[in-house]
Amino acid sequence: MxxxxxxxxxxxxxxxxxxxxxxxxxxxxxxxxxxxxxxxxxxxxxxxxxxxxxxxxxxxxxxxxxxxxxxxxxxxxxxxxxxxxxxxxxxxxxxxxxxxxxxxxxxxxxxxxxxxxxxxxxxxxxxxxxxxxxxxxxxxxxxxxxxxxxxxxxxxxxxxxxxxxxxxxxxxxxVTGVFTSDPRYIPSARKLSAISYDEMLELANLGAGVLHSRAVEFAKNYKVPLEVCSSMEEESGTIIEEEVQVEKGLVVRGVAFEDEITRITVFGLKNKITNLSGIFTSLANNNIDVDIIIQNHTVGENPYLSFTIKHEDLRDTTQLLEAKQGELGFDHFEYESGLAKVSIIGSGMISNPGVAAKMFDCLTRNDIQIKMVSTSEIKVSTVIEESHMIKAAQSLHTTFELDVVEQGVS
Amino acid sequence: MxxxxxxxxxxxxxxxxxxxxxxxxxxxxxxxxxxxxxxxxxxxxxxxxxxxxxxxxxxxxxxxxxxxxxxxxxxxxxxxxxxxxxxxxxxxxxxxxxxxxxxxxxxxxxxxxxxxxxxxxxxxxxxxxxxxxxxxxxxxxxxxxxxxxxxxxxxxxxxxxxxxxxxxxxxxxxVTGVFTSDPRYIPSARKLSAISYDEMLELANLGAGVLHSRAVEFAKNYKVPLEVCSSMEEESGTIIEEEVQVEKGLVVRGVAFEDEITRITVFGLKNKITNLSGIFTSLANNNIDVDIIIQNHTVGENPYLSFTIKHEDLRDTTQLLEAKQGELGFDHFEYESGLAKVSIIGSGMISNPGVAAKMFDCLTRNDIQIKMVSTSEIKVSTVIEESHMIKAAQSLHTTFELDVVEQGVS
CATH class of the missing domain: 3.40.1160.10 (Acetylglutamate kinase-like)
Incomplete structure (x- = not known):
């Protein structure tokens, strides 16, 4: 065949x-x-x-x-x-x-x-x-x-x-497939029968750990039909493909989370485009992965720059910034460890402007302070205290009705 | 340099x-x-x-x-x-x-x-x-x-x-070099400072285990100067080279021995040259190494053929002979396990016709029955009962004065 x-x-x-x-x-x-x-x-x-x-x-x-x-x-x-x-x-x-x-x-x-x-x-x-x-x-x-x-x-x-x-x-x-969230921590997480490449990409990048993002990108670029399934159990897995039929209203298809995040904030960065690229080039050359980047650049104010790294890269990052402070042109930097990233993912999000608001509302209702926000067409990521990570993920999983509905029947 | x-x-x-x-x-x-x-x-x-x-x-x-x-x-x-x-x-x-x-x-x-x-x-x-x-x-x-x-x-x-x-x-x-015999069993064995390629080849083939025979052959053919030495201790090893200065009278330079030998004897082999080669071709094709071969072929008598194999190859050998009895043309075969091979090696042997006689005399004096003999220009091998192997090796080591004299000073 x-x-x-x-x-x-x-x-x-x-x-x-x-x-x-x-x-x-x-x-x-x-x-x-x-x-x-x-x-x-x-x-x-x-x-x-x-x-x-x-x-x-x-x-x-x-x-x-x-x-x-x-x-x-x-x-x-x-x-x-x-x-x-x-x-x-x-x-x-x-x-x-x-x-x-x-x-x-x-x-x-x-x-x-x-x-x-x-x-x-x-x-x-x-x-x-x-x-x-x-x-x-x-x-x-x-x-x-x-x-x-x-x-x-x-x-x-x-x-x-x-x-x-x-x-x-x-x-x-x-595991038996791709889940709406990590079932080890979110007991109500359910297996998705199908998911799109882009959604899977976000899940992979967000540390869902089932499939490596480079592999998903490759599959997306060459339209390779993927199936993730269990090597131990005889049950159908999750199909990853170009277009996935989504039940009406199900804009969010997964909640991903990742701990051991550290936020670095660089203050007094001279307002030159070369300084900004200089920092990230230096970090990249030292194999330090930078995730969320936020730059606040208002006229008249001394701009600052925040970005997140994995905690394990903290020592390398601080050494690098200290060594290159003069060259990169900034006043000082601070870091905050003990953070986590919690994200919601779904292709349907792009046509539903209220999704991010619903997410923030859910976190606020749970007394969880949002320290950073980053959005893409199919995901909203927030950085919060690590100690609130599971609670946040569980609340979002419930809020977006992932607990109960059979997902992505294709 | x-x-x-x-x-x-x-x-x-x-x-x-x-x-x-x-x-x-x-x-x-x-x-x-x-x-x-x-x-x-x-x-x-x-x-x-x-x-x-x-x-x-x-x-x-x-x-x-x-x-x-x-x-x-x-x-x-x-x-x-x-x-x-x-x-x-x-x-x-x-x-x-x-x-x-x-x-x-x-x-x-x-x-x-x-x-x-x-x-x-x-x-x-x-x-x-x-x-x-x-x-x-x-x-x-x-x-x-x-x-x-x-x-x-x-x-x-x-x-x-x-x-x-x-x-x-x-x-x-x-080990620290090539010895006159295996020091684990023959406590008086001494390290040789030098040995010829041919002597080393015989020692390697006889299971001395220090160097693989194919490597020695390669070294001999390309005249590669070899030195065997200890990776643990700081002392000079044994040099293996083309010509070795031998002290006067020291015709035997090593005693090698190997246990788990089995002798196969094939009776009533039809007197055709193809039968003989047929047996050894079949054995070689099945990766069975044959060592000493003795054929007794007297006019009027039904000839027989004896050869030795490693005991581990016995099952394969008997299965092969049983399967090919008709094709190879013989009456029946017998085997005797529990044998050992003991050999003396030395380039000087070729010009000393009394060496083999001295060896047999030594074994006879020790009440050791010799079951097979094979000779080359630089070695005499005997097959004896396995239980006598160490006694035979030790006696030969003493008889040929390997216990006391510094060997092969080059």
Whole structure:
């Protein structure tokens, strides 16, 4: 029939038993008459263990050597899964990133895929073999092994699905799909049967953790039909596609939240466009992710600039700002830790101007002070005290009627 | 000054501490002003652990997938050692087998090196970097990862030393050199300061275990100066070279022994040359190593054929002979397990016809029955009861004066 790309994360291949179980999932898809490409991550905590080994030798190991080290994790999994498939009577072949023709930028630890040389995979598919590809890794044009960063295996799967025009890309994970909110904290969260790329992108960016945002972007750009489903349970997952039928009135489709946010405020920034870009260029060059940015620039007033970072980047950020104070041209800066970001997401929001107001009203009624606000066409994010995060998320989940209604039936 | 290839086995890189220690050894060589290429094996028991994982999935995993799996072991070590060297302030770069241009036959699990594309290594050496190469692995002309079999890292080191005309190839191991016999069983065994390639080859083939025979052959063919030394202790090792000065009268330079030998005897073999070659071709095709072969072929008598195998190959061998009895044309076969091989080795033997007689006399005086004998120009091997193996080796070690005299001072 068609071509299906299946991706299994570290938990789904964490033990020999789970690898056998994953092989069954792959065989079930093959038995439907499909060609199958399987993308796998490293087993369980392998990547973390390898990182620990390296850190015992050096606090800042070279990224090039880390890529060399970490890429072994997926290579172990692909061979074991291919062995499991062969043992079950199915012809399978494993391919590392470079063997699968996954060409990336000349960047280590966080490279983007530039192109896929499909020749070898196509040949094996023609021979009716199941092709097992190492996720998370590629090769650059200097024949160096590169890796794609966090969630890179998702990106590998989507990129392969796009390049080979797969009919479906299935992301198997340890949850059963995409939820209206994180069910570990919001017990009334419900699984969505479908969600749009853009909504998923916002959820991914907001730390929902189910799918990496780069993978969703890739899927959106190449219109790859995605399905997120459980590798453990036999139930349908969440389909991610271009247009999703939304029940009338359901403008908000998810509530996302993320803790350990720190707000930096820079005061007395000289009113030059180069100063502003200078700060964010410096931060980016040091791999510090900046999220919400607010600039207050009124005539006659000395402008200030606020932005949020992850708490783990605080030390690097303050060191950088201190070192570059003169060059960047500002008076002083302050920071506030212990913050959280709570956001509502939904494509329907764009035609419903009252949504943000309803959100602020809900938070105010719960005595939650809003410290920052950022909006896009399909999301409103607020920064609040970390201690109020769950309460805020739960209240918003109820306010926007996500507790009760079956969502996004497509 | 020159170019030195250093090889460190699994024990020498078995822990983070040992990797740091190995880095010191490498740096010491670099500090002498040499260019340095380091070849490393997988950490400690990694390879065995990976084999166990695969065996949990399949009793007979595909060799191609096993190469994919096992080659990750060395890849982990090279990156960690490169990180350790960088942390100590030395520019280092790790290379997998395929990155180092190690081209092999199209065979999995036991491939021979065909050629080395030196371009990349030469470039890095020019840049004054320490090059860390994954041992045991290569790539064939289908871009498949291959491995070189047991002791393959030794072969990688010697092959690199040969291709790049290194001044020395140092094999660091968990013993301090090559001994007159195995010191674990023969307490009076002494370290040889030098030994010839041919003598080392016989010792390697006889299971002395210090160096893989394929590596020694390679070194002999390309006249690579080898030194076996300890990765733990600061003492000089054993030099392996073309000609070794031998003290007058010291015709025997080592006593080797190996247990778990089984003798197969085939009776009533039809007197056709094709039958004899048929048996050994069949055994070779099934990866059964045959060692000593004795054929008794007297006119008028029905000839018989005896050969020895490793005990672990007994089941495969009997199944094969049973299956091919008709085709190979023999009456029946018998086997005897619980045997051992004890050998004396020395280049001086060739001009001393009394050596074999002295050996047999020594064994007879110790009431040890000799079941088979095989001789070459530099060795005499006997097959005896396994229970007498250590006694035989110790007696021979004393008889040939290996206990007391400093050996092979070059």
């Amino acid at each position: 068609g071509l299906v790309v299946q991706k299994f994360g570290g938990t789904s291949v964490g033990t020999i038993e789970r690898i056998k179980n994953t092989a069954k999932r792959v065989i079930a898809e093959k038995k439907k008459g499909n060609d199958v490409i399987v993308v796998v991550s490293a087993m369980g905590k392998t990547t973390d263990q390898l990182v620990s080994l390296a850190k015992e030798l050096s606090p800042y190991p070279s990224k090039r050597e880390m890529d060399m080290l970490l890429s072994t994790g997926e290579q172990v999994t692909i061979s074991l899964l291919a062995i499991a498939l062969a043992e079950a009577g199915y012809e399978a072949i494993s391919l590392t990133g470079w063997q699968a023709g996954i060409l990336t930028e000349n960047v280590h630890s966080n490279a983007r895929i530039l192109n896929i040389d499909q020749m070898r995979i196509q040949q094996y598919l023609k021979e009716n073999r199941i092709v097992v590809v190492a996720g998370f890794q590629g090769i650059n044009d200097h024949n160096e092994i590169t890796t794609l960063g966090r969630g890179g295996s998702d990106t590998t799967a989507v990129a392969l699905a796009a390049a080979l025009h797969a009919d479906k890309c299935m992301i198997y994970t340890d | 020159g170019l030195v290839v250093q090889k460190f086995g699994g024990t020498s890189v078995g822990t983070i501490e040992r990797i740091k220690n190995t880095a010191k050894r490498v740096i010491a060589e670099k500090k002498k002003g040499n260019d340095v290429i380091v070849v490393v094996s997988a950490m400690g028991k990694t390879t065995d652990q990976l084999v166990s994982l695969a065996k949990e999935l399949s009793p007979y995993p595909s060799k191609r997938e096993m190469d994919m799996l096992l080659s990750t072991g060395e890849q982990v070590t090279i990156s960690l050692l490169a990180i350790a060297l960088a942390e100590a302030g030395y520019e280092a770069i790790s290379l997998t087998g395929w990155q180092a241009g190690i081209l092999t036959e199209n065979v999995h699990s036991n491939a021979r090196i065909l050629n080395i594309d030196q371009m990349r290594i030469q470039q890095y050496l020019k840049e004054n970097r320490i090059v860390v190469v994954a041992g045991f692995q290569g790539i064939n002309d289908h871009n498949e990862i291959t491995t070189l079999g047991r002791g393959g890292s030794d072969t990688t080191a010697v092959a690199l030393a040969a291709a790049l005309h290194a001044d020395k190839c140092m094999i660091y191991t968990d």
